[in-house]
Amino acid sequence: MAKQLDLLATGKIIPTALHSEMERSYLEYAMSVIVGRALPDVRDGLKPVHRRILYAMHELGLTPDRPYRKCARVVGDVLGKYHPHGDQSVYDALVRMVQDFSSRYPLLAGHGNFGSVDNDPPAAMRYTETRLAAIAQDGLLTDISEATVNYANNFDNSQQEPVVLPAQLPILLLNGCTGIAVGMATNVPPHNLGEIVDGLIALIDHPDLPDRKLWQLIPGPDFPTGGEIIGTAGIEEAYATGRGSIPLRGVAHLEALEKGSKRRRHQQVLVITELPYQVNKAAWIEKVAELVNQEKLKGIADIRDESARDGMRVVIEIKRDGNPQEILRQLYRQTPLQGNFGAIFLTLVNNKPCQLSLREILTAFLEFRETTLVRRYQDELAHATGRRETVAALLAALTNLDQVVEILRHAPDGTTARGTLITELGINEAQANAILAMPMRRLTGLERQKLEQEGTELGAQIERLAQLLGDRHELLKALKKELRSLKRKFSDPRRTKILTGSAPEPASPGTPKTTAKPKTEKAIAPPLITDSLPSDAVLIVTQKGAIAWESPPKPPKLPRKLEDLLILREPIQGREQVMVMTESGKVYPLAMDAIPSSGNPTPVIQLLSPTVQQKREPLSHFFLPPLAGDHTDLLVVTEQGRVKRVGAADLAEITNRGAVLAKLKPGDRPQQVQWVQPGQEVAIATSGGRILRCPIDDEQIPIMGRTAQGSQGTRVRKGETIVGSVAIHPAQVKEFFLLTEQGYGKRLPLKELRLGQRGDIGTQALRFKGSDGYAKADRLLAIAPLLPGLTKIAVLTSTDRLLWITVADLPQQGKEGLGDRIPGLNRDETLAEFIPTILY
Numbered sequence: 001m002a003k004q005l006d007l008l009a010t011g012k013i014i015p016t017a018l019h020s021e022m023e024r025s026y027l028e029y030a031m032s033v034i035v036g037r038a039l040p041d042v043r044d045g046l047k048p049v050h051r052r053i054l055y056a057m058h059e060l061g062l063t064p065d066r067p068y069r070k071c072a073r074v075v076g077d078v079l080g081k082y083h084p085h086g087d088q089s090v091y092d093a094l095v096r097m098v099q100d101f102s103s104r105y106p107l108l109a110g111h112g113n114f115g116s117v118d119n120d121p122p123a124a125m126r127y128t129e130t131r132l133a134a135i136a137q138d139g140l141l142t143d144i145s146e147a148t149v150n151y152a153n154n155f156d157n158s159q160q161e162p163v164v165l166p167a168q169l170p171i172l173l174l175n176g177c178t179g180i181a182v183g184m185a186t187n188v189p190p191h192n193l194g195e196i197v198d199g200l201i202a203l204i205d206h207p208d209l210p211d212r213k214l215w216q217l218i219p220g221p222d223f224p225t226g227g228e229i230i231g232t233a234g235i236e237e238a239y240a241t242g243r244g245s246i247p248l249r250g251v252a253h254l255e256a257l258e259k260g261s262k263r264r265r266h267q268q269v270l271v272i273t274e275l276p277y278q279v280n281k282a283a284w285i286e287k288v289a290e291l292v293n294q295e296k297l298k299g300i301a302d303i304r305d306e307s308a309r310d311g312m313r314v315v316i317e318i319k320r321d322g323n324p325q326e327i328l329r330q331l332y333r334q335t336p337l338q339g340n341f342g343a344i345f346l347t348l349v350n351n352k353p354c355q356l357s358l359r360e361i362l363t364a365f366l367e368f369r370e371t372t373l374v375r376r377y378q379d380e381l382a383h384a385t386g387r388r389e390t391v392a393a394l395l396a397a398l399t400n401l402d403q404v405v406e407i408l409r410h411a412p413d414g415t416t417a418r419g420t421l422i423t424e425l426g427i428n429e430a431q432a433n434a435i436l437a438m439p440m441r442r443l444t445g446l447e448r449q450k451l452e453q454e455g456t457e458l459g460a461q462i463e464r465l466a467q468l469l470g471d472r473h474e475l476l477k478a479l480k481k482e483l484r485s486l487k488r489k490f491s492d493p494r495r496t497k498i499l500t501g502s503a504p505e506p507a508s509p510g511t512p513k514t515t516a517k518p519k520t521e522k523a524i525a526p527p528l529i530t531d532s533l534p535s536d537a538v539l540i541v542t543q544k545g546a547i548a549w550e551s552p553p554k555p556p557k558l559p560r561k562l563e564d565l566l567i568l569r570e571p572i573q574g575r576e577q578v579m580v581m582t583e584s585g586k587v588y589p590l591a592m593d594a595i596p597s598s599g600n601p602t603p604v605i606q607l608l609s610p611t612v613q614q615k616r617e618p619l620s621h622f623f624l625p626p627l628a629g630d631h632t633d634l635l636v637v638t639e640q641g642r643v644k645r646v647g648a649a650d651l652a653e654i655t656n657r658g659a660v661l662a663k664l665k666p667g668d669r670p671q672q673v674q675w676v677q678p679g680q681e682v683a684i685a686t687s688g689g690r691i692l693r694c695p696i697d698d699e700q701i702p703i704m705g706r707t708a709q710g711s712q713g714t715r716v717r718k719g720e721t722i723v724g725s726v727a728i729h730p731a732q733v734k735e736f737f738l739l740t741e742q743g744y745g746k747r748l749p750l751k752e753l754r755l756g757q758r759g760d761i762g763t764q765a766l767r768f769k770g771s772d773g774y775a776k777a778d779r780l781l782a783i784a785p786l787l788p789g790l791t792k793i794a795v796l797t798s799t800d801r802l803l804w805i806t807v808a809d810l811p812q813q814g815k816e817g818l819g820d821r822i823p824g825l826n827r828d829e830t831l832a833e834f835i836p837t838i839l840y
Contacts, residue, residue, distance in 0.1 A: 009752045011621065030182035030317040035351050037085075038181035040188075042347040042361060043368040044140065044165040044356075045172025045177065049166055051094045052082040057132050058141045068111040068129035075125055084155045087125075095122045098130060102278075102315060103175045104190035104224045105490065107136040108787050117225070117275070117312070119283035121690070135490050139169040147379035148372050159298040164689050166372045169367040169481055170196060172347060173358075176221075184353060186346035189221035189246065189277075194491035196362075202559060203362055204476050214359060215239060219498055220246070226274035226495040226606075226613075227251060230338075239358040240380075242294065249338035250275045251497075252331075252580035252592070254324055268324055270316040272337070273609075279336045281307070287335050295335060299327050307376075311614045366479075373479060374469065381465040386430070391451050393431030394438055398448055400425065404435065417546055484800075492616060493545070493605045520553040520651070539578060539592075541568035542601065544834060547578075547590075550598035558792070568622050580604055581621040583669045585636075585662040588612055589654050609656050621673040625651060630674045633703060635696065636661065637684060637713060637725040640668045643758065644710030645676070645696070645703045663709045672725040683736065684714050684725045684752065685783040690764030691736075693753040696727065700758045714762050724783035735786040737810055739768050739795065739820065741829050742778040745805070747786065747812040769818045783833030797825065 001597060003656050035783050039087075040047050046054070056077045062069055072287040075090050083090055093761040098100050098110035101117050112128035115121060122128060132141070143166045151160040156689075175638030176190035198219045202209050220235040229235065230247040238244030251274035256267070275281055277766060285305060291297035318324055346355050349364060356364070397404050407424065411417035441447055468475050533565035534551040543548050543565040577589040604622070605613060626632045626648050634646045646661060662670060676682070676696050685691045692714040694700055704710060716722065730750065739745045746766070753763050768778035784793070790805045804826055811820050 027480050034353055038179040039176045039186055039348050039353055040070060040172055041164055042349050042364045044167035045170060046500055049083055049090060052078050053094055054140060055162055059415055062131040064137055065130060068131050071125040071128045071130050074130060077356050079789050082154050082468050085197060090127045101165050101225055104222060105135050105174050105193060106786060107133050109133045115196060119280045130585060138437040139486060140165045140167050148376045149521040150212045169471045169486060173361060184346060185344060187342055187344045189341060189343050190223055192222035192494050194487055197487040200362055200366060200483055202368060204480055213242065219409045221496060223277040223496045225691060227276045229496055229498045232500060242345040242355040242357050244342055244343050246341040248276045248341050249332055252328055257316060261375050268318045270318060270324060270328060273312055276339055281726050283428060284336055291334055297330055299323060369479060369596045373475060377465050377468050383460060384458050384462050388455060389431055390434045391455045393427050394442060395435050395451055396425055396437045479768045487687055493603045497602060497606060537572045539570055539729045540566050543567055545604050545619060546601040547604045548596055548598040548601035567836060570624055573588055579623050581661060581670060581673055582617045583620045584617060585664045586658045586672060587654060587661045588658040602650060620670045623673055626675060632677055635674050635727055637672045637674045639671045639722045641713050641716045641722050642710040643701055643713030644708060646699050647703050650706050660707055663707050671722045674727045676727045680727050680729050682727045683724060685723055685780060686716060686720045687723050687779045688717060688720045689764055689766035689780045690762040691753055691758055691765040694758055695757050712759055723780050726783060726785050728785050733785040737781055738780060739782045739831060739834055740778045741831055743822050743825045744769060744819035745822050746817050749809050763815060765815045767818050781831050784836060795831050796835060797832045798832050
């Protein structure tokens with residue numbers, strides 16, 4: 001008879017309290033969800049599913065320069081290799097990384113239907129295609145290897161996957177993150193890349209930087225769908241404690257129906273161009289229609305969606321007796337057009353969920369980035385050192401070639417030959433193997449030169465890497481250099497405005513929460529139509545492209561920061577708009593009543609139509625239209641030397657859609673735009689130091705239509721560009737000042753330039769000083785007239801330093817003069833940019 005299993009024997013059963021077992025099991029499950037699925041890592045800002053998608057695509061070679069591949073292929077790789085969960089959850093995560101209305105900086109590029117702000121579902125994964133975006137390739141995957149980050153086994157131990165990606169940018173803050181775990185949640189808002197990089201560099205230079213200074217560099221979230229943040233109290237609370245409520249609303253403006261409409265000519269419409277982050281447009285329109293039908297929202301005659309590829313546009317027609325201001329207030333109060341973004345900076349730090357402040361997130365990222373750099377440089381140093389030993393062995397073999405040949409000739413086998421080489425040449429085993437594997441072509445003289453050159457380069461590389469690893473200051477300089485490079489490549493203007501002075505005060509941390517809705521009606525809707533600006537109002541545009549008006553005008557002062565420099569400062573004098581020109585030669589009008597006061601300067605791009613914002617086209621010039629009765633024309637000079645005059649009447653009828661002011665050839669851009677009058681002259685300067693002085697009249701520079709390309713102003717030689725052009729009156733301007741890239745400057749009398757004709761080669765107005773006397777190792781950087789009262793000019797140096805030059809320090813020289821080295825420049829410092837600023 002078989003022996004029965006004794007389940008009740010002593011030691012077989014361990015008595016355990018039910019509540020203890022449930023608590024332990026639940027905590028294990030909760031931590032598994034928290035660490036493995038729901039919360040991002042503070043280092044690369046990614047959840048495991050996003051990290052695995054990016055790494056799988058990296059392994060597949062889906063780089064930005066390669067063709068798109070089916071999303072089903074990517075999902076299959078992720079499921080089979082790294083992420084043993086549902087295919088739909090992986091595809092949903094992939095789709096979100098493609099959507100530009102969900103991610104501030106999408107990490108993937110998509111081809112096909114990936115959904116919309118109307119909550120339309122994406123197409124099935126078998127139809128859509130994807131590949132890595134440039135920011136993902138350069139900012140997350142460039143340095144990935146087992147030398148820079150740790151790897152771990154995948155779910156079935158069949159291969160390795162990275163524990164974290166070697167992020168060069170804090171993706172957690174750039175794209176934000178939303179996740180619901182067991183008993184906790186995270187909701188990090190997205191931010192602007194340029195502002196985050198500025199904050200990181202400031203913390204590297206000043207680790208004890210006060211929070212207020214840091215918040216000035218990073219003023220608040222920057223949502224992909226734009227919108228307006230009301231006040232800074234919620235932002236500051238979130239940044240200081242890791243949790244806060246940020247009031248956010250959409251953007252609306254008032255328009256009149258077009259004259260050709262069948263409806264009343266003066267009927268008003270509210271136009272919604274931006275919705276708060278994560279608000280479903282179709283559901284919002286349905287909500288508004290429902291409130292109108294229920295008579296809870298009065299004064300609305302019709303609502304329609306006119307959105308297109310170039311941006312959002314929801315039009316709300318207002319009844320004759322409707323009040324636009326009151327309707328807008330009701331929309332803010334009763335619909336998701338205004339709401340609160342509950343920011344929670346909850347993230348994983350060493351696999352533990354922690355609620356961090358803004359400073360703590362940035363500091364944790366910098367610590368991780370420094371560690372990654374050290375590991376990368378150590379790996380590069382090890383490889384360079386090993387390679388230098390190999391090169392040294394090959395050179396030693398070539399030097400003792402007869403001895404090596406003799407050893408090989410008499411050696412019975414490779415092992416004996418290797419041992420003899422080690423003994424007689426004093427090398428190690430790896431070097432001996434390199435000599436044995438050396439091909440016969442290495443015996444040529446050219447190959448020997450290549451080896452010697454490689455050895456020299458390896459020595460310099462090893463010295464540089466040792467310096468980086470041995471000097472933390474040099475390491476941090478390299479880190480800052482990488483950050484600035486990524487900023488130049490991927491930074492873009494802020495999309496979300498921050499309205500100061502209109503937010504409700506948040507409750508203190510110790511104040512009990514209430515369910516009552518804060519009363520914000522008094523300040524939620526600023527006037528849609530402003531009163532006329534003060535008579536002494538002055539329009540100002542900063543070097544960074546922010547615009548505002550001020551009254552009364554502030555006294556002149558000398559700015560010390562680049563963002564404080566003014567490139568335009570002119571009295572408004574009753575003008576109704578300012579003209580904004582893009583690098584493609586198109587001009588858009590910007591109404592004066594849309595420009596904020598100097599207390600809240602706003603990037604110009606945010607005040608233009610959604611069409612312009614969607615194109616993200618760089619802005620080139622700003623100018624005010626002429627006053628009534630002024631006999632002026634607009635002179636346009638391009639970088640390829642084209643010149644044309646446009647009559648002021650051609651600019652009078654430009655609508656918000658813009659109009660082409662100069663039809664440019666591929667690669668050409670506007671260099672100067674300036675109002676001119678009869679009797680003036682124009683001086684056009686090339687980078688080669690030539691200046692053409694030409695009269696502005698109907699014979700030399702005739703008036704042309706807006707779409708004309710213009711005539712060739714001066715001939716541009718190969719490698720040259722137009723670096724400056726100025727319109728002057730000979731009776732008022734007697735001198736120019738010239739600056740070169742290598743840091744030389746001089747004042748040039750106007751009489752030194754002969755008066756030529758359009759198309760001439762001009763006068764060689766400057767000789768360049770190089771290391772060998774008159775070698776052409778320099779280029780002309782800028783030309784500008786010495787106007788009455790001008791005492792200082794601003795330049796940006798190669799080290800991103802703002803330098804003020806006293807005009808009196810520049811020598812007056814003729815066209816043969818070399819100029820003098822500009823005072824205040826360091827030895828290896830050059831000039832990067834001349835800034836035509838206005839002293840303020």
